[in-house]
Amino acid sequence: MSKLKGFMAPKTPTGKSAIVPDMPWFYSGTLLTVEYLTDPAYVRAILPPELELADEQPGAVAFIWADWQSCSTDKAELLDPIRSQYLEAFVVVRCKYEGVTYSRCVAIWVTKDFAIARGWFQGYPKKLGSAHVTRVFNHGVATPKVAAGGKFGATLSAYDHRLANAIVTLKEPVDSNGFVNGHKMLHSRWVPSITPGAGNSLDQLITMGGVDADLGQAWGGDAELELFDSQWDELASILPVEKILGGYFREVGVTFNGGTLVADNSNPSI
Amino acid sequence: MSKLKGFMAPKTPTGKSAIVPDMPWFYSGTLLTVEYLTDPAYVRAILPPELELADEQPGAVAFIWADWQSCSTDKAELLDPIRSQYLEAFVVVRCKYEGVTYSRCVAIWVTKDFAIARGWFQGYPKKLGSAHVTRVFNHGVATPKVAAGGKFGATLSAYDHRLANAIVTLKEPVDSNGFVNGHKMLHSRWVPSITPGAGNSLDQLITMGGVDADLGQAWGGDAELELFDSQWDELASILPVEKILGGYFREVGVTFNGGTLVADNSNPSI
Amino acid sequence: MSKLKGFMAPKTPTGKSAIVPDMPWFYSGTLLTVEYLTDPAYVRAILPPELELADEQPGAVAFIWADWQSCSTDKAELLDPIRSQYLEAFVVVRCKYEGVTYSRCVAIWVTKDFAIARGWFQGYPKKLGSAHVTRVFNHGVATPKVAAGGKFGATLSAYDHRLANAIVTLKEPVDSNGFVNGHKMLHSRWVPSITPGAGNSLDQLITMGGVDADLGQAWGGDAELELFDSQWDELASILPVEKILGGYFREVGVTFNGGTLVADNSNPSI
């Protein structure tokens, strides 16, 4: 009897229909980041109880727009580029667990379903959104340059509500594109029981991160960031901006090839 | 320490950001169905090994377009209707498990992320797609009537590839809108381990179905159905049409309020 | 030599590619309307100089959401419904020209390109937008009823900025769904010269309206309306709400089959 194939749903005899193919997954893109401080109490409130605040700058937040092209091993996605290109806008804080400092994504919107699927597997709390970020072209004047004065805009909306606007104006090359998203991620993966109120069938803490990073020169500069809430999405209220730390632009390549289980509270018998 | 809330991701202190709020979920809509026969070997091949073919008409398939408006208990979604309205196109076969006949969805595309989230929780193998179905209006001539000769079109595409076209021409009132999707659903819910190749952390067989059905008069008639494959989605190759059984239209209301665990093969320690 | 065919662009030997086929065009749908008063000075400011304010209630404005299914004579669009269904949200004021009172659309967003094309031909100042309005279903609880207490929401956004929110709560059957959009339309059609600064090659005032109206019972009730501006679209600033007059819901069918030239200021030699 033929075994069904497919890393994620749907499984078929060939496995071709899977919303996400087998790892590894490869990414080329750009990151536009705004880092800011909020009151650490807000970060504390968005972390599950078992996690602690980071020791230094516990109120630091990174809001990142990633403009990705991605593919799996055979790179077939690159030739049907609607299946390869997407944007994501996400919010990262830091936390501490058993003495180790981690980064943790607490909100994220992406533009394609395959990216949602990858994210749920990885513990990213992904939803669909409409994200845009200014691109860099090498010719003409309808583009910023990666140079002092280069100005980038970025926006996010979901369900037709504008949720975030950012502007980053580059000043100079810097060592890194921020410090908040610089650790291994510590993420929760859970699936509620199909029985109402019974708890979670799956409930894991996992850690993961990219490998084979191929990094361009980071640029830093000034940033503006406006956050909004809608009826369906919270940003301004959960991690309000107290003080902008800076803005960054960087071209990056990275590979994702899985992670490690950290703790398990699953109850698969429900 | 505040406890995070949210039925599904992301969790926040208020729970408002959850991609899906708590059950129950309420649905009002229309179903356009084409039922057909394929070779039972194709149905066998798309079922996991532990399931058996149904005893009668094991090669029967239902291709269903649902045009939904849905909401949760406070009905807030109805007043921001982008958050409430969506379409889905899905393929249902039947199967047998421990002597009981079930319906099972083997492929499904929806137009909104909250519908993906609900589906993954329920074991529907949901992806995003672009689904359309002719609507019924009560005035003017740019509409079919729910009457003999009423003609409905329905289409599905994903990643800019057309995957299905259907036409249903109504003939007469009938007792039900098909028999394939008439049992409790038997669905698989699984989440691969974050460790590559380690198997599934969650792996359940669950059953579920709607409650409080509020059904309109079913109409039956003739149907045409074209299925296609793309590089990313299989329809024509996995469940090819051998013989059309009929087409149906029905207005329906239904509530979803969870299901029951049937079998568990999870390994949350990976 | 074959003559090219096509009511609007692109023309081809068959005419099949035209973004809009030949008239007549048929529409079935629903209208959700909020009527309100603004200061007549705002209406005056949004009218071209050659038009006058209406004699009575010159500050009256109608904000209308239309949820359409439309087709041309062979009704082929109905069977590929993505080509048939669209929404539009539009703002209508009244004006007077040579002693006759007209309705005039001063802002409109639609969800499909064929609707933009029809609109530009008709003098509607159409742009793309994302419009949503609560639908009525006959079964289940995720729907308002066309009855006292029935509550409808409607929203508009463009370029990811929310531009309008409305809620209409039905009270009782009424004679008509408002008075602002009840006259023949008086619209401007113009095309700037391809030479910068040279003026308009086409510059006409035309009148038009639907024919063969097939109207359902109008319902009236209370309404709320919020308007916003974005960087690209003006609503709150051009026709601010002073006083809500009422809200309406009506199912309608209508046919469009052209109009009449009223005045011409074209200069096609530029």
Add this chain to the structure above:
Amino acid sequence: MSKLKGFMAPKTPTGKSAIVPDMPWFYSGTLLTVEYLTDPAYVRAILPPELELADEQPGAVAFIWADWQSCSTDKAELLDPIRSQYLEAFVVVRCKYEGVTYSRCVAIWVTKDFAIARGWFQGYPKKLGSAHVTRVFNHGVATPKVAAGGKFGATLSAYDHRLANAIVTLKEPVDSNGFVNGHKMLHSRWVPSITPGAGNSLDQLITMGGVDADLGQAWGGDAELELFDSQWDELASILPVEKILGGYFREVGVTFNGGTLVADNSNPSI
């Protein structure tokens, strides 16, 4: 009395709502081109009678995907990038008029309404479509390089029907990215009378082209191109591929600032 402002609709007191602001318009982007030969009879058939075939290679066709970021003089669009970025896929042939050889766009799909508006002003027969083209990133492996062997995919769909697929594999730097789209454009601009069957109120032949071209190095190579028809769009049937000539990639910047009237057949009195 305040004069209304707005290059194109809608006009308002400020002019801010215009779907397109005043020229000049600035573009930065990339062009992926496939040139091929069709039977010149097909080119003849898609030209209006008053135009002649080009003298040399009259059956040559260019299918071009452009991935644009564009803005007007104040560059505000660049900071709300959803208003700035779009793709277009278009088909260009050549023709001769009064002894001069021109390029002429006979089919074009774009992803934003402002691009439709600019196009109709310019005589491009624009419709909405979904266009995608592989992008070049400087880091990681999920990207082609602008180098021998670099492989680019491009696709087009409209109304959920796939219309074109292309693959270009770069070989070497070349002098230009094709010859078909290398002349001034000769375009038709027309608006039918609002009176059915009365002819065209506006009917002009105009010429236009970009200025201030800032061109990157052109790369040439091998190409594949598949064309399809849908019920609403003709490609395979109007300009079928007989022989592929080559494929090209080039980064470009350009400015558009109007054109010149060539011939007028308008009848604004209808």
